[in-house]
Amino acid sequence: MSNPKKAVIEARGLTRHYVQGGETIRALDGVDVTIHEGEFVAVMGPSGSGKSTFMNMCGALDRPTSGSIKVGGAELSGLDNDALAELRNRVIGFVFQQFNLLPRTSALHNVMLPLRYRGSLPADAEERCLKALDQVELAGRASHSPNELSGGQQQRVAIARALVNEPELILADEPTGALDSHTTEEVLKLFQRLNAAGMTIVMVTHDAEVAAYAGRCLYFRDGNIVEDTAAAKERAAS
Amino acid sequence: MTLLDTIKIALEALRLNALRTALAMLGIIIGVASVIAMASISAGASKQIEDVINNLGSNVLFARPGSSRMGGRMGGAGSSLPFTDGDVAAIKQQIPEVAAVSGESRSAGAVVYGNKNWLTSFQGVNAAFHDVRNWHVSTGNGRELTDDDIRRKGKVAVIGQTVARELFGDTSPLGERIRLKNVPFTVVGILDKKGQSGMGNDQDDTILVPLSTARMRLERSGGPVPNAVEIMLISVENGADMSVVQADIEDLLMKRRNVRPGAQPDFDVRNMAEFIATRTATQSTLGLLLAAAAAISLIVGGIGIMNIMLVSVTERTREIGLRMAVGARERDILVQFLVEATTLCLIGGIIGLIIGSIGAGLFAKLGNWPVLVDPMFVAIGIVGSAGVGLFFGFYPARRASRMNPIDALRFE
Known part of the structure; x- marks a missing residue:
């Protein structure tokens, strides 16, 4: 397969071992995968399969034991903590299952949080936040605090927060896990819209219905990818 | 992230837990209030002693029979023979510097x-x-x-x-x-x-x-x-050398009381200023002790702050994880919690300052005691409480900044 687009995530022999109670846990055991710009990828697998560890790597929250992973072109194992923080700030937008919004803080200020850690707050910070809120169709709720918003709205505020720094990649960890089926659809359609506009999205889920919204699916088991629908298509095509 | 933003976040966090904040501050309030009250009261006492010296004049000598020196088998003060009218007249007549x-x-x-x-x-x-x-x-x-x-x-x-x-x-x-x-x-x-x-x-x-x-x-x-x-009580002409006059009086009294030259005199002549200086030294020792007690209460207050900050850090683990995920560096988290602890202490310090000053004022009014609230003490109170905040806030803040973002985000 030839893909002219650049790789946002590029893992080669990616390995991560933990030592827990004297026992070595092989959370990731030599994963090779490339995720390109503009892809919408679902990461699936049972608990303990290594999908969360893979997400942590993609999110520059962790460094590999061995092997390599490049996020936005930067090799993680060569970066110190401050450089990782900078990478998370500029390249990655996080969306969490529990939304993780600051309580009693308006939607606008929640969205502004990543901008605050940019060194200095850009002059057009408020405009950018409103633009991000507009992308999730919540510009009218900018002054509302999380407890005045529904679950679906809170998750959309969190997505706006992920978008505000114009990242190369959105990482969503079970983004619909705390939502009902109606708002789940709403959020997933929003992801599809963002993806159609060129955003790369990687989403962890254990729900096959949710994964169906993505263009590609990675199945993890025992620290490795056991099925990659992109590779399967490639095989089918050949 | 500007300092002002950080302070706003800190104030917000403190406001959300008003009761806990108030209790945590209490130690600092008591500490600073006692520092200010003690310092003001003991400064007032020193000021009064100065006034007494000025009032009496530093040119007054004080003579009494019996030695206060603890040599050999000397009796207590006043145990030897008293002076007489003759001594009074002789000093006045024979020593020209005596007024x-x-x-x-x-x-x-x-x-x-x-x-x-x-x-x-x-x-x-x-x-x-x-x-x-x-x-x-x-x-x-x-x-x-x-x-x-x-x-x-x-x-x-x-x-x-x-x-x-x-x-x-x-x-x-x-x-x-x-x-x-x-x-x-x-x-x-x-x-x-x-x-x-x-x-x-x-x-x-x-x-x-x-x-x-x-x-x-x-x-x-x-x-x-x-x-x-x-x-x-002997007053000396202005400009005369007090120690010379004092020695002259001692010589004269030795002769009049038949004490051999070089022997221990059975009386005591003292400069009023030095007499009072002894008491000033006692006063400042007392002041030092009070200040030490106040400093201890500040330390206890600081431990309270540390405790509350540790609770706050644990409670807000997920918030810390989120901040790290969106790009906060270790230093940003450290500064945030340091500012929070320092703000807590500063507010406590200012309240303590007010209470301490009011306390000192009441003491002055009811106890008829001179009190001096020096702007210096106010500065020390503010800087001291901020210092306590920085010192005792450091460990909790460092703990927050050293958190692993992965664990922090998953913390329940």
Whole structure:
């Protein structure tokens, strides 16, 4: 397969071992995968399969034991903590299952949080936040605090927060896990819209219905990818 | 992230837990309040001692029989023979730098006026008393004691303000008869108000009578020497070298009391300033102790702050994880929690400052004690509380900043 687009995530022999109670846990055991710009990828697998560890790597929250992973072109194992923080700030937008919004803080200020850690707050910070809120169709709720918003709205505020720094990649960890089926659809359609506009999205889920919204699916088991629908298509095509 | 933003976040976090914040601050409030109150009170005391020195004049010497030096088998103060009128006259005549000498003897007893009586101290004094002590009778309040009163052994008395108030209330005591030890005296004057002495007793609670009269009428007769004088206060001309005059007086008294040159004198001449300096040293030791106690309470307050910050860090683990995920560096988290602890302490410090100043003010008003709130103490209070915040906030803040973002985000 030839893909002219650049790789946002590029893992080669990616390995991560933990030592827990004297026992070595092989959370990731030599994963090779490339995720390109503009892809919408679902990461699936049972608990303990290594999908969360893979997400942590993609999110520059962790460094590999061995092997390599490049996020936005930067090799993680060569970066110190401050450089990782900078990478998370500029390249990655996080969306969490529990939304993780600051309580009693308006939607606008929640969205502004990543901008605050940019060194200095850009002059057009408020405009950018409103633009991000507009992308999730919540510009009218900018002054509302999380407890005045529904679950679906809170998750959309969190997505706006992920978008505000114009990242190369959105990482969503079970983004619909705390939502009902109606708002789940709403959020997933929003992801599809963002993806159609060129955003790369990687989403962890254990729900096959949710994964169906993505263009590609990675199945993890025992620290490795056991099925990659992109590779399967490639095989089918050949 | 600007400092102002961080402070806003800190204030918000503190506001959300108002009760806990108040309790955490309490230690700092008490600490700073006691530092300020103690410092103000002891500074007031030092100021008062300075005033006493200025009031008495640094050119006053104080002589009393018996040595306060702890050499050999010396008796206690006052155990040796008293001075006499002769000593008083000799010092005045033979030492040219001496401006005035007041011989005094003191006793205590009840003073009776009509159906009222009052326990007070009697001072038998010479006319020089008023000048040496710089303690006069203002016009309209009668007259001072004169040399004539002393010569005639007059049964006249000049009373202190406290005695006047207690015995006479609002009526004028001038010309009235009072009885001291059943001897009638006529009140001829009222002393100016002097207030408390450096030792805290009421100087206005006294009655002055001529020394000669006191010897004859108020003290038990048949003392070891005739014309006895218990203590002498000697004022020296301005510009004279105090230590030279002091040595001259010592030599003269040695001769008059038949003490061999070089032997231990059986009396004691002291500079009033140095006499008071001893007490100042005691005062400042006391002040130091109080300051140490206050500092300990600040430390205890700081431990309270540390405790509350640790709770806050644990409670907000997910928030910390989120901040790290969106790009906060370790330093950003460290600063955030340091600012929070420092803000907490500063607010506590300012409240403590206000309470401490009010406390010192009340003390001044109710205890009739001089209090001095120095702007320096205010600065120390503020800087000190911020310092406590930084010191005790550091460990919790560092703990927050060292969190692993993965674990922090998953924290339940």
